[in-house]
Amino acid sequence: MEFLVASGIGVLTAAGLYLILRLRTFPVIVGLSLLSYAVNVFLFASGRLAANAPPILNPYKADATYTDPLPQALVLTAIVISFGMTAVIVMIALAAYLSEKDDRIDMTEETGEDA
Structure with a gap:
């Protein structure tokens, strides 16, 4: 199972x-989303989830297993933040496309003269 999760990440x-x-711009936005999904799965897998285990310790059982709630809270927070940032990036990309009528990301300046 660990190999499958690591391969997926x-x-x-x-x-x-x-x-x-x-x-x-669109593939860059999708790539950033995939990277954020990879980080979320990594954080979630770092919690070592136990099946049917509560997220809190039971003080009356000495050998009780529990699920660590901290990675789950981190992933939930990361999902909300990545959704908001994706919305911001989409709006910036849309504004750039509407102003330039092209969605290429070039770092070179085009002049009207042949060099």
């Missing part, structure tokens, strides 16, 4: 990095 990270390196 690796695939999400690789796909996110590949899409971030594209020269269009």
